[in-house]
Amino acid sequence: MRPVYAISGGVSKFAKTRPDKTFQAVIKEAYDYAINDLGLDFETFTRLVDGSVASYFSDHFSRQLMAGIMAQDYLGLCPKPGHRVEGGGATGGLCFQEAWKSVASGHMDICVAYGFETMSHVETWKGNEFIALASDISFDYPVGGFYSGYYAMMVTRHMKEFGTTVEQMAHVSVKNHINAYYNPYSQKRNRYTVQDVRNAPMVAWPLTRLDICVMSDGAAATILVSEEGLKKLEAAGAKVTRPLVRVTGIGRGTDAMRMADRPHFDYDTFMGDYATEQEKSSDETRAYYKRLWDHGTRYPGVHSFRAGRTAGNMAWKHAGISDPLNELDFVELHDAYTSSEIQTYEDLGLCRYGEGGEFAASGKAFMPGIDYGLDLPEKSACAVNPSGGLIACGHPVGATGLMQAVFAIWQLQGTVKKHFNDDRLQVRDAKRGAIHSHAGTGTYVTVSVMEREG
Amino acid sequence: MSTLPSKREETLGGYIVHGIPFPVDTDPDSLAFLKKMAPILIEQEYKITYLHSYAQDSPWFAGLANRHLLASQRPDGGYTYANPRGHDMYTGEETRWIDITDVPAHVHAFTVCYFGSEEFLPETPFVLALIEFEGVDTLLLTRLMGVDPAVPSLDWIGMQVEPHFIRNSKLKPTDVYFSPKE
Numbered sequence: 134m135r136p137v138y139a140i141s142g143g144v145s146k147f148a149k150t151r152p153d154k155t156f157q158a159v160i161k162e163a164y165d166y167a168i169n170d171l172g173l174d175f176e177t178f179t180r181l182v183d184g185s186v187a188s189y190f191s192d193h194f195s196r197q198l199m200a201g202i203m204a205q206d207y208l209g210l211c212p213k214p215g216h217r218v219e220g221g222g223a224t225g226g227l228c229f230q231e232a233w234k235s236v237a238s239g240h241m242d243i244c245v246a247y248g249f250e251t252m253s254h255v256e257t258w259k260g261n262e263f264i265a266l267a268s269d270i271s272f273d274y275p276v277g278g279f280y281s282g283y284y285a286m287m288v289t290r291h292m293k294e295f296g297t298t299v300e301q302m303a304h305v306s307v308k309n310h311i312n313a314y315y316n317p318y319s320q321k322r323n324r325y326t327v328q329d330v331r332n333a334p335m336v337a338w339p340l341t342r343l344d345i346c347v348m349s350d351g352a353a354a355t356i357l358v359s360e361e362g363l364k365k366l367e368a369a370g371a372k373v374t375r376p377l378v379r380v381t382g383i384g385r386g387t388d389a390m391r392m393a394d395r396p397h398f399d400y401d402t403f404m405g406d407y408a409t410e411q412e413k414s415s416d417e418t419r420a421y422y423k424r425l426w427d428h429g430t431r432y433p434g435v436h437s438f439r440a441g442r443t444a445g446n447m448a449w450k451h452a453g454i455s456d457p458l459n460e461l462d463f464v465e466l467h468d469a470y471t472s473s474e475i476q477t478y479e480d481l482g483l484c485r486y487g488e489g490g491e492f493a494a495s496g497k498a499f500m501p502g503i504d505y506g507l508d509l510p511e512k513s514a515c516a517v518n519p520s521g522g523l524i525a526c527g528h529p530v531g532a533t534g535l536m537q538a539v540f541a542i543w544q545l546q547g548t549v550k551k552h553f554n555d556d557r558l559q560v561r562d563a564k565r566g567a568i569h570s571h572a573g574t575g576t577y578v579t580v581s582v583m584e585r586e587g
Numbered sequence: 588m589s590t591l592p593s594k595r596e597e598t599l600g601g602y603i604v605h606g607i608p609f610p611v612d613t614d615p616d617s618l619a620f621l622k623k624m625a626p627i628l629i630e631q632e633y634k635i636t637y638l639h640s641y642a643q644d645s646p647w648f649a650g651l652a653n654r655h656l657l658a659s660q661r662p663d664g665g666y667t668y669a670n671p672r673g674h675d676m677y678t679g680e681e682t683r684w685i686d687i688t689d690v691p692a693h694v695h696a697f698t699v700c701y702f703g704s705e706e707f708l709p710e711t712p713f714v715l716a717l718i719e720f721e722g723v724d725t726l727l728l729t730r731l732m733g734v735d736p737a738v739p740s741l742d743w744i745g746m747q748v749e750p751h752f753i754r755n756s757k758l759k760p761t762d763v764y765f766s767p768k769e
Binding site: 152153196256258259261262264265270271272273275276277278279281282283285286287288289290292293334335336337338339340389391392393394395396397435 | 597598599626628631633639641644668669670671672676695696697698699700701702703704705706707708710713715716717724725726727728729730739741744759760761
């Protein structure tokens with residue numbers, strides 16, 4: 134595989150509803166931004182780009198099959214190659230990785246990944262019904278198909294097994310909402326307290342409305358290139374930001390659609406097949422896990438995402454990372470729920486299984502220099518969701534994973550101030566970051582690592 | 588008395604409108620003004636009936652209709668799935684049916700849904716639970732009855748439960764539900 138660079142990106146404003154434009158025109162907002170940020174005009178980029186990958190989750194939301202080709206057409210990309218990817222909430226992350234494959238394999242020199250979702254065409258509870266169709270329609274959906282309910286069941290198990298508290302979960306909501314306060318692309322720009330989160334209407338116990346992301350309309354696009362592609366663009370006048378941002382790690386994992394079907398592995402299987410290299414190499418951590426298993430913990434059960442751990446381990450190995458917490462400057466992860474951010478801290482090895490709640494309230498995942506109104510015992514170690522994440526930015530499903538990629542590119546380019554008109558969310562001297570995209574109740578998960586060169 | 592919500596719920600529906608505002612003349616100024624026009628929103632209905640087959644899983648539903656809870660087991664008597672599954676995910680072998688109606692069971696995880704997907708909104712609040720059966724390797728998603736949804740508690744996890752079957756089968760997984768064991 135040859136080197137792949139993520140050189141530019143664009144995000145439309147995420148909003149509850151965008152009746153002003155068709156989905157193609159919303160995608161074009163993000164697409165044009167990415168082209169303009171290279172200093173190129175539409176026609177020049179169209180001439181040079183080799184093809185595309187389209188990302189959108191649900192045909193139900195737009196009641197339109199083959200929406201991808203309609204976007205390809207609108208963007209002027211016909212007859213260049215293109216295809217649609219779909220993998221639930223991980224659609225955007227899969228799209229990014231498919232574009233990476235196109236370039237890394239030598240099939241393309243310049244590939245654009247674009248994604249969208251228009252969730253506003255149906256009412257919220259019908260939208261929840263559509264999303265719940267991403268659970269087994271014979272066995273799960275008819276029992277009371279509702280993703281917030283599925284995640285809430287995981288939470289109660291996590292709380293029972295590890296002592297995780299609702300206040301720890303609320304710390305995630307406070308962090309991500311206040312981060313988003315400084316992000317002009319985000320759908321929700323509010324300052325909340327732990328009490329606000331707990332006082333919000335209860336949706337599925339113990340998750341309140343402020344523990345849960347919202348539905349959105351929006352789009353995002355990223356441009357990935359090979360060294361040859363970079364030369365072609367620069368020869369045509371592109372002003373590509375230096376230092377370059379290179380994609381250095383790709384990982385994916387999967388798990389059973391019905392979370393009830395997931396295994397409950399013993400200690401030896403966990404340590405042999407799923408523990409991170411860091412966990413395997415620490416006597417203290419092995420003893421810690423032995424104690425958990427002695428008290429009845431099994432893996433992954435419904436409290437953890439085996440797909441996320443698999444994707445993380447694969448990406449870390451690819452990128453040469455052995456200590457994610459200290460070797461990553463930030464992570465943009467799929468926080469559809471505050472609880473799933475906590476579960477993902479553990480899956481990605483930012484902390485050990487069972488310690489995600491404590492990690493959430495420790496301060497390690499917060500941005501330095503921002504007043505959260507919280508008493509945080511520790512300093513920032515690795516900012517998680519400096520953009521505000523799904524909870525506050527919004528979650529137009531097919532765009533979400535690509536939105537993470539765009540924000541990661543800007544972090545690593547050091548251009549957050551240019552794009553946000555505010556540098557409070559710029560991670561200082563960011564050299565390496567990860568994006569994490571997650572589907573269903575943890576069915577498809579992708580992790581991609583990006584690094585600043587030089 | 589509880590306080591009314593601060594916002595009225597948004598719903599679709601309304602009057603049929605004939606006649607849409609549009610410039611009388613399509614002169615350049617009028618056409619340019621159309622760029623400032625608010626979008627037209629229309630309702631589109633989409634309704635369809637599927638003929639869905641439970642295929643190799645059909646005996647599980649037939650079992651519920653006859654007050655039996657079946658499970659799938661590897662032929663060697665090993666790995667057992669609480670949900671029906673035609674083939675074992677580890678060996679690829681075809682599974683056999685076993686009856687777990689009377690197998691001791693307890694709550695593994697649960698939630699109370701105060702909201703839900705549109706189809707289930709009228710049933711809120713309802714309790715979803717994952718049930719763990721003795722000697723069975725995977726869980727079963729079901730409704731939990733006989734508990735107070737106003738006072739959920741982590742103590743519900745581990746609670747012994749037993750299955751109940753509705754008398755008039757709907758051939759859905761909700762033909763079985765669980766409640767605390769008496």
